[in-house]
Amino acid sequence: MGKKRKIPVLVIILSSCLLQAQDIKFTDSGVIARLEKYYYYYVSQKVVDWNSDNKNDIIVGFITDPIKMQCVENVGTADAPVFKNPVSIPIPSS
């Protein structure tokens, strides 16, 4: 008779969200931008499928330039995103 194996019991609870942290890395620089103090206070972003490839990309807005916006494209997959370095979104100045 072999030894009886003790098997941990797994309980799956599906209800809501809990949040944990890690940094998002970009393929080259690792950071979204390098800015002077106060300017970095106002870097905002929106996650959206910008290029309609069914994967989340990130649109970034900066206060350093009145019309500066960038897109960070997801070159990974939908469940394991890999983000390229940001590229500018060409918005007319007027």
Add this chain to the structure above:
Amino acid sequence: MRNPQVEDIDGDGIKDLIAVANSESPGGPTINYWKRGADGAFGQTNIFRVNGQNLYGIAVAVVDWNEDGMLDLIVNHASNLKLYLNKGSKTQYLFNAFSTLQADGSNLRYDSTYLQVFDLNNDKKKDLLVGVKGSGENKIYYLENAGTNSSPVLKQGVTLTTSDNKPIKPKVVSSIYFSIADMNNDGYGDIILTDYEANGTTLYDVVFRLYCGQPVTDIPGKKTGPVAPLFNHYWDLKNKTLFIEAATNKNTAIAFQVVSANGKIVRQSGKQPFSPLKRKAELKLENLKPGIYLVRFMIDQKGYCHKIALTK
């Protein structure tokens, strides 16, 4: 530009861009938009108007709040969260007036720098998340929708916290910018937060921090009970591959074993990288006889086991 939003505001099937302007006109920053053409190019800068007047605010969310098929605006102006319902059409907006959003019957007043409407508690109803700035008080508030999708009724905001009940907030002291989306395709909302790191010069590295959503027994901001890792498995029959998914809080690696009913290890994977953004591992199971097997793996120093039935 701040608070970028991407929505089809003119009903042509192409996503347009909306953002809060930087410039401080006498009335404050305006809410701007740029229509995007079929060639991807943006048109001129426009300002949203209400009764012919520029629309001002420091934060905006563009959403069909009352589910009438038209995009509405939620704007933070002078710390009031104002709802502008679209009375026009899908192709041409018309905003005449606003109402102040309420929670538990009281007007919502937040010095918010970011707003987002998102179903955070997975109850199929839109909730509201508000980023609130203040000296040392930067927080994200979660306002659960106790009403319906077409007629939301918001509950009082609770501070969004991490699993150890610490508020989610950046080092930045005068603003808070975040975005919520399901970043790892696991069905739970994740949060990206703007933060910074000093890099030894006069410049600072702007970083995005990701807070991955996981299943819990209670809503965010409230004390939670013990949390079990999410475990899921599925087959790719064509390639005879078993995939397992599990939740983790950190970058790690897992190996897993497939054990037969008599306790013999019949398949074993090598170590595969695991992180909050990569929560799936795979193992080829070709030439395995139909039967009942156990899948075992260790993650975050805990062992797990799941029974699977392999059929022809």
